[in-house]
Amino acid sequence: MPTTYPTEPLIVLDFETTGLYPAKGDRIIEIGAVLIREESIVDRFQSLVNPGFLVSREIETITGISNTMLSEAPPAAEVMASFLKFLDTRPLVAHNASFDKSFLEAELDLLDKKRPLNFGCTLQVARRLYPDVINYKLETLIRYKEIPVNSQFHRALADAEMTAKLLVKIIADLKSQFGFESIPFDLLKKIGKMNKELAFDLLLKEAEESRNNQIGMTGNLFG
Numbered sequence: 001m002p003t004t005y006p007t008e009p010l011i012v013l014d015f016e017t018t019g020l021y022p023a024k025g026d027r028i029i030e031i032g033a034v035l036i037r038e039e040s041i042v043d044r045f046q047s048l049v050n051p052g053f054l055v056s057r058e059i060e061t062i063t064g065i066s067n068t069m070l071s072e073a074p075p076a077a078e079v080m081a082s083f084l085k086f087l088d089t090r091p092l093v094a095h096n097a098s099f100d101k102s103f104l105e106a107e108l109d110l111l112d113k114k115r116p117l118n119f120g121c122t123l124q125v126a127r128r129l130y131p132d133v134i135n136y137k138l139e140t141l142i143r144y145k146e147i148p149v150n151s152q153f154h155r156a157l158a159d160a161e162m163t164a165k166l167l168v169k170i171i172a173d174l175k176s177q178f179g180f181e182s183i184p185f186d187l188l189k190k191i192g193k194m195n196k197e198l199a200f201d202l203l204l205k206e207a208e209e210s211r212n213n214q215i216g217m218t219g220n221l222f223g
Helices: 057-063 065-069 077-088 096-110 122-129 138-144 156-178 185-192 196-213
Strands: 012-016 028-037 041-047 092-093 119-121
Touching: 012 077, 012 096, 028 077, 028 156, 041 156, 057 065, 057 092, 065 119, 077 092, 077 096, 092 096, 092 185, 096 119, 096 122, 119 185, 122 138, 122 156, 122 185, 122 196, 138 156, 156 196, 185 196
Parallel strands: 012 092, 092 119
Antiparallel strands: 012 028, 028 041
């Protein structure tokens, strides 16, 4: 693989939350994010977030984040101000991105800081690329792709880092299996929305079109 190439820096993020439904009042309790460029993590963001109320024992058990820890954490407004600076205007990737997108939108609404969010989803791309996997949980895909695990699942920064490593594998597999020369971010999003039953043929078609339209293409992911 070449050592220099046009690359679109992007943010891979993960949230730990008080529950599943921001519309019902659930909030973010931890943010983890990494800036990835040319297949490497070049910067990180991590913070606990005080949601303003106690979390359940179930959430404490799943995440390892206690109410004592959260009582000492900064409030959401303070954390989000720093996090938005970290995000800048870069594309975003998450595993099961609809979940993280809904929570980020909810927090931005509370702060009256609405902004367009450009999300890609490793879970949805994996569904098209790896049709025989037993399930598409992050842990399952990490083991399926034999990615070393050296940290705890269900902590935001660790999950963001593992999602970033999965993304690198996904990009490599799209290139090797289908002959893509490059993967612009918009193409990554398009793959995640393909008809799952027709994905193989559609990926071959997209790869051929990608090879025929290389001139002037910028913002490619890892190549």
